Amino acid sequence: MIELKNINKTFNVGKTKVEALKNINLNVSEGEIFGVIGFSGAGKSTLLRMINLLEKPTSGEVNVKGKNLLTLNERELRNVRKKIGIIFQQFNLLASRNVFDNVAEILRMNHVPKKEIGQKVEELLLLVGLEDKANQYPANLSGGQKQRVGIARALAMDPEILLCDEATSALDPQTTDSILELLLDINKKLGLTIVLITHEMDVIKKTCDRVAVMENGEVIEQGTVIDVFSNPLEATTKSFLRNLYDDTITEDMLVKLRESGHSYILRLAFRGESALDPVLNVISSRYSVITNIVHGSITYLKGTPLGILLVHISGDEANLKQAISYLKDAVYHVDVSLELDERHKEVLAQ
Numbered sequence: 001m002i003e004l005k006n007i008n009k010t011f012n013v014g015k016t017k018v019e020a021l022k023n024i025n026l027n028v029s030e031g032e033i034f035g036v037i038g039f040s041g042a043g044k045s046t047l048l049r050m051i052n053l054l055e056k057p058t059s060g061e062v063n064v065k066g067k068n069l070l071t072l073n074e075r076e077l078r079n080v081r082k083k084i085g086i087i088f089q090q091f092n093l094l095a096s097r098n099v100f101d102n103v104a105e106i107l108r109m110n111h112v113p114k115k116e117i118g119q120k121v122e123e124l125l126l127l128v129g130l131e132d133k134a135n136q137y138p139a140n141l142s143g144g145q146k147q148r149v150g151i152a153r154a155l156a157m158d159p160e161i162l163l164c165d166e167a168t169s170a171l172d173p174q175t176t177d178s179i180l181e182l183l184l185d186i187n188k189k190l191g192l193t194i195v196l197i198t199h200e201m202d203v204i205k206k207t208c209d210r211v212a213v214m215e216n217g218e219v220i221e222q223g224t225v226i227d228v229f230s231n232p233l234e235a236t237t238k239s240f241l242r243n244l245y246d247d248t249i250t251e252d253m254l255v256k257l258r259e260s261g262h263s264y265i266l267r268l269a270f271r272g273e274s275a276l277d278p279v280l281n282v283i284s285s286r287y288s289v290i291t292n293i294v295h296g297s298i299t300y301l302k303g304t305p306l307g308i309l310l311v312h313i314s315g316d317e318a319n320l321k322q323a324i325s326y327l328k329d330a331v332y333h334v335d336v337s338l339e340l341d342e343r344h345k346e347v348l349a350q
């Protein structure tokens, strides 16, 4: 649906060059919710604005539904943009117009026949849950209601893609949840492809199918949300995830655990139903290893449970290896990288 190919973007600020995007390659499939996360200045907004060419790349290709947008003339580009809605952190509403006119304005600008406008606005307000607010002005709406108007405006021209630029960053956690629910709802009902940028992992975990992590203009890690959450590879990804679950082991703890002879710390990720499997009982009884849970947490990814356990296992070296091998088959992901000594590398390689 959306393909960003070898995208680079350099801004010239006076004599300084700012490399906002460096060799970005991303594919977003039809109907999915794709999240981009990164700290401030990572390049998220610039990347989002590439998708409707509000920002032109210095080099690279932007393909939407198989069309390279950089080859289109003004009129063709306008037509593509009609099918790409966008919502913003600051809502971007017209303060002097009521809710009805805020939405109707988009239809008028796009020359939708006058007689169709009333019904279309009514449908949109119903979809976003604002059917009783048509006559209100933005100043009299809550942040969440303002964003709902923003969403209705973005959906006015029946887009196939919705871009969300930090759409919930100005909202409190409860209102954020209600807006995320609405995005999930319209993704499902309308089959809309959604690309959102955020600096909150919570937003990613509640809504996204896949995620890309950005740092200094680069995508440093990307994959399905379940894979990235169960096995984050980069330090930045881990630090974002720490807000959801903190599985760091303190140095004090490590010192203590190192004293217990042959042992490893395993990071186990359980997905869905397998979270209920009694794997630790199995390895204790079958391989005579001693297990000790160091950390346990459960988080829900779009409703699917992901359990993370840090387990210290000790015992005879040969038994430990068999136990680890059993776990690798039994749970979603096993990481032996939280080393107590150098042996973890050998075990990881097996």
Ligand SMILES: Nc1ncnc2c1ncn2[C@@H]1O[C@H](COP(=O)(O)OP(=O)(O)OP(=O)(O)O)[C@@H](O)[C@H]1O
Pocket: 011, 012, 013, 018, 019, 020, 038, 039, 040, 041, 042, 043, 044, 045, 046, 047, 199
């Ligand atoms: N129009 C511009 N002119 C010059 N530099 C720019 C411009 N837009 C963005 N930049 C620079 O490009 C880099 C990436 O900015 P961008 O706004 O894309 O990051 P971001 O991840 O969206 O940050 P934030 O979360 O703070 O919005 C930053 O260093 C920024 O200063």
